[in-house]
Amino acid sequence: MAMGNxxxxxxxxxxxxxRLQDVVHREVNCVCWYAEDIEYARPRLVTQTQLPADEGAESARRTVARILRVSDSVGLLRPAGVAxxxxxxxxxxxVWTVVEWIDGMPLGELLNQQGAFHHVRAARIGLDILDVLEAAHGEGVxxxxxxxGQVFVRDQGGVVLTGFGLAGTVPPVRLGAPLYAAPEQARGGPGGPAADLWALGALLYTMTEGRPPFRDRGRPEATFKAIERLPLRTPVKAGPxxxxxxxxxxxSPGERITAPVVREALARVVSDDQEGVQHTVTTSRLSLGHLVGGDRGSRRAGRLALVGAAVVAVAVTVTALATAGDGAPEDSSAGRASASRTPADADGPSVPPIRSSEPAAPSPSGSPSASPSPSAPGGLPDGFRVYDAPEGFSVALPDGWEPVSTRREDRAYRVVFGTEDDPRSLAVTYSASAGADPVAVWxxxxxxxxxxRSGYDRLGGITATTYQGYEAADMEWLVDAQGTRVRTFGRGFLLGGGRSFSLRWTTPAEDWTGAGNQRVLRTVLDTFRPSSS
Known part of the structure; x- marks a missing residue:
């Protein structure tokens, strides 16, 4: 279904x-014009979005209605951030969308003029974009x-987003800018909040690298196929x-980091300066008239100035959760912990304590999800008791289970529980040097x-989730251990302030689906608590 300008x-x-005057920014199937509203003698921005050639009149009317409705609702939530x-x-x-004049410059034109941004400036713009997206997502938009072309950077700071209401109005899920489509959109599926986060990541990549994460293949279909199938070009200029x-x-949308994790990471980059000083570089204020050319553009120089100063600061790198691979040497200086190599002894992402009694998101592969924990031992299933670990946590374990190995390192520890006659085990790892992304740690x-390890096979994807209010990630895998095929479920979660926990439940693979095994795992997830300290 070809489209063109x-x-x-x-x-x-x-x-x-x-009355159309000059092109402000141009993308595939989308052109933003400077225009004059001759009825009110005022400047406007008019975005021309080309519809598919076979689009009917009724569908076009629905598109117009949706743009008006969605733009109005989001504008009420973030009036300063939505055109x-x-x-x-x-x-x-x-479809021609007319918005009030914005004192600023499309992000694409700003990059064309100034080149790639310092990572601190990119993080500031990213935070502003995230503010608007989170407000919209909170209302289901x-x-x-x-x-x-949909992000305008204001002269005095902040951003304004345009283009709300376009997505999903016609059969092509995304009408313009295929370079910023998420893989699920590239496959023709609907774009949810995770697709917006993908686009934010693509914008951050472009701002810092000076080029999009994927190359334009000339035709939207070819570009979509590349986004869906090709690996990401590793960023080399993005710094932290x-x-x-x-x-x-x-x-995979499920593996992308979530908005709170993104916010924390971007805020660190903006706020952390090793010298404690915010450095600035003064740049000339170029008018948009210099971009579009001609006498008409020169007359508008005052109201179409570019963003002035670029902020440059030294930022702190987003670090990974402090864990290591199974059986691999571990660096105590990085706050990693390990224990003796038992079949269950594959240490995983750090996991944070449970902060509230809200249920966690479902776990992968049919594993039990964490439900509200009982408030007292009286609420435990028969055959369990609460173990209060001196290391700083508590958990309900089957009767007779005790620590079988403990290892402590600087700012980290790991405790493995089990019994001599039971092939199952639980490993609890704590670190005080966790990063902001549990999926990345796994x-x-x-x-x-x-x-x-022999026979390693991951089961499904690494799933971003929450564990009673905390950012978390789940992963399951199989390995061969001492002649037995064993299966492990791991959940890592973040407590905040660099602290984290991970829980690993390992059992012979043939016993995994048994009611007794699932009962113990569910009880462990329901009752695990870090100490308040």
Whole structure:
């Protein structure tokens, strides 16, 4: 279903009212114009979005109505961050969205003029974008079309987003800017909040690297296929933003880092300066008239200035959760803990304590999810007792279970529980040097070590979840241990302030689905508590 930019030209009239003047920014199927509202003699921004050639009149009307409705609702939530829509018109095979003039510059044009941004400046813009997206997502609204042309950077700081309401109005889930489509959109599926986070990651990548994460293949279909299938080009200029960008640009929506994790990482980059000083670099204020050229552009120099000063600061790297791969040497200086190599002794992502009694998200592969923990031992299933560990946590264990190995290192420890006559085990790992992304820990820090073990096979994906209010990630795998095929469920969660816990439950694979095994695992997840200290 081919689409292309309609043949609009300068001095043309849209809806008999908006006189097109100059192109402000151009993307695939989307052109943003400077225009004059001749009815009120005021400047406007008019975005021309080309519709598919076979789009019917009724569908076009629904598109117009959706843009008005969604833009109004999001604008009420973040009035300073969302462009005020004046009018939406369907004309000449395109939707024309008219918004109030924005004192600023499209992010794409800003990059064209100034080149790649310092990572601190990119993080500031990313936080501003995230503010708007989170407000929209909280009301069930997805942007779905986020790109360089939909983000305007204000002269005096902050951003304004345009383009709300376009996504999902016509059969192509994404109408414009295929370079910023998430893989699930590239496959033709709907774009949820995770797709907006992907687009945010792609924008951060472009701001710091000076190029998008994937190359434009000339045709949207070819570009979509590349996004869906090709690996990400590793960011080399993003500095401490690199891990955040990579976490946002994971192919699977379930594995992408969540908005709170992104916020924490970006805020660190903005606020942390090793010298304690915020450095600035003064830049000239170029008018948009210099971009579009001509006498008309020169007359508008005052109201179309670029963002002035670029903020440069030294930021703190987003660190990984302090864990290591199974059976691999561990660095105590990094706060990693390990125990003796039993079949259950594959240490995993750090896991944080339970903060509230809200249920956790479902676990993968049919494993039990954490439900509200009993408030007293009287609420425990028969055959369990609460073990209060001197290391700083408590958990309900089957009668007779005790610590079988304990290892302590600087700012970390690990305790393995079990009995001599039971092949199952529980490993609890604590670290005070955790990073901001539990999914990345399983994938980047733990799995490489597991892959060296005999018969390693991960079951499903690494799933981002919550564990009673905390950011968490789940992973399951099989390995061969002393002639037995064993299966492990791991959950890592973040307590905040660099602290984390991980829980690993390991049992012979043939016994995994047994009611007794699932009962113990569910009880462990329900009752684990870190100490208040």
């Amino acid at each position: 309609a043949g609009a030209a300068a001095d043309g009239l849209v809806a008999g009212r908006y 005020t829509v004046i009018d939406v018109v369907e004309e000449a095979g395109a 997805v942007h779905g079309e986020l790109s360089l 933003l690199a891990r955040t960008v990579q976490g946002l640009l994971r192919k 994938r980047d820090d733990v799995e490489p070590g597991l892959q060296r």
